[in-house]
Amino acid sequence: MRLCARAERSAGDARRLMRGWGLAQSDAEAVLARLVGDRFIDDRRYAEAFVREKLRLSGWGAYKIRAALARKGIAPATIDEALAQAEGPEMAQRLRQALERKARTVRYATPYELKTKLIRYGLSLGYDYASVLETASALNPDTDSCDDFF
Known part of the structure; x- marks a missing residue:
């Protein structure tokens, strides 16, 4: 209860912690049921806080957030909400x-190379391809279309 009161935790996080402590599976599930019942653990609340944090502080896109929450065992419907x-x-x-921040710091020889690097960076942040391509094109309008290669 003390750990859950200090920071938001998911049910998957709690299970991993208890497994690491060597707790028996049945005991861990009983503790988890109590924590959920007392609202120390709430996956919906956790997912909302996680999304806010990763969007505002880390700058992640929807794909990367979705994958991280799925790895933590959050239900797809909860992630969607x-x-x-x-x-x-x-x-x-x-x-x-x-x-824009990346464009100021990246090295490139041609505008096309800059656009390619911006697209790769945007995708690595977890944004969808269409949005990244549109934004990179708006920032660097002097390049040919990257769609010629698909």
Whole structure:
């Protein structure tokens, strides 16, 4: 209870912690049921906090957030609800800011190389290809289309 009171935890996190402590599976499930019943652990609340943190502080996109929450054992419906609250024009603005920041620090020989690096960077942050391509093209309009290779 003390660990859950200090920081938001998911049920998967709690299971991993208890497994690491050597707790028997049945005992761990009983403890987890009590923590969930007393609302120390709530996967919906955890997912919402995780999405807010990763969007605002880390600049992650929806794909990367979805994958991280799935690895933590959060149900897909819960992930969808948490992401639905955060998606919108704010995500597009964050992507633009991240790509602008990257464009100032990356080395490139041609505008096409810059655009390619920006696209790779945007995808690595977890944004969808269409949004990344549109934003990179808007930042660097002097390049040919990258779609010629597909």
